[in-house]
Amino acid sequence: MKKLYLKIFAKYYDSFMTSFEAKIEDDRKNMLGKLKGKVLDVGSGTGVNFEFFNDQVKVFAVEPSKPMLDKSIKKVKNKDIELLNFDVNDKKLHSILKENSLDAIVSTLVLCTISNPELALDNFKKWLKPNGKLIVLEHIHSDKKFKGLFENIINPFWKVIGDGCNLNRHTDELIKEKGFIATKESYFTLGMRIHKAEYILKYN
Numbered sequence: 567m568k569k570l571y572l573k574i575f576a577k578y579y580d581s582f583m584t585s586f587e588a589k590i591e592d593d594r595k596n597m598l599g600k601l602k603g604k605v606l607d608v609g610s611g612t613g614v615n616f617e618f619f620n621d622q623v624k625v626f627a628v629e630p631s632k633p634m635l636d637k638s639i640k641k642v643k644n645k646d647i648e649l650l651n652f653d654v655n656d657k658k659l660h661s662i663l664k665e666n667s668l669d670a671i672v673s674t675l676v677l678c679t680i681s682n683p684e685l686a687l688d689n690f691k692k693w694l695k696p697n698g699k700l701i702v703l704e705h706i707h708s709d710k711k712f713k714g715l716f717e718n719i720i721n722p723f724w725k726v727i728g729d730g731c732n733l734n735r736h737t738d739e740l741i742k743e744k745g746f747i748a749t750k751e752s753y754f755t756l757g758m759r760i761h762k763a764e765y766i767l768k769y770n
């Protein structure tokens with residue numbers, strides 16, 4: 567049953583996201599186009615980020631859903647993108663991604679879904695080089711009282727139709743609690759409240 571659900575989710579994901587994606591396309595372009603070195607694309611989904619990576623990066627695209635990963639294959643084109651069918655919190659990933667090895671980690675629309683975002687952020691801290699960057703484009707809980715309440719109420723239903731996506735996570739706060747410092751950050755609303763930011767690690 568879960569397999570069928572993931573297939574259907576992957577099949578319709580890009581069409582469902584078309585109008586939302588048109589509004590954040592420039593954000594993706596600006597945040598990702600300048601990256602260099604080794605980059606982890608966390609929960610790479612159908613490969614929406616791939617077209618924005620330049621030729622100077624080696625990308626590790628980590629995605630636990632096989633149907634999503636399969637859909638992303640045709641977006642790899644001739645770029646240096648390695649597709650890895652893993653949960654980002656799978657211990658086996660540590661034999662591929664070594665400590666202090668990544669120049670950047672890209673987290674777009676994914677910390678809302680990862681079942682243990684705290685552990686994921688701990689892993690990010692291990693994998694990033696001391697001067698590495700965490701690039702974030704995430705939807706977060708609304709700061710408006712009634713909208714926030716509405717998101718809380720519909721969250722159990724949304725989670726079921728959205729492959730585990732949560733509308734009410736305070737992902738921005740969690741990232742900062744975990745010791746990341748924002749070097750650039752902004753908030754805007756596109757139906758949901760969006761947090762766009764670049765972070766470095768506190769010990770820099």
Ligand SMILES: C[S@@+](CC[C@H](N)C(=O)[O-])C[C@H]1O[C@@H](n2cnc3c(N)ncnc32)[C@H](O)[C@@H]1O
Nearest residue numbers: 609610611614631634653654674675676679680
């Ligand atoms: C809403 S999609 C976003 C995909 C892509 N990052 C983007 O910006 O279009 C969320 C993705 O996160 C993946 N995901 C969920 N839990 C994950 C985990 N524990 N580790 C890595 N990816 C995960 C899902 O399978 C899904 O493909």
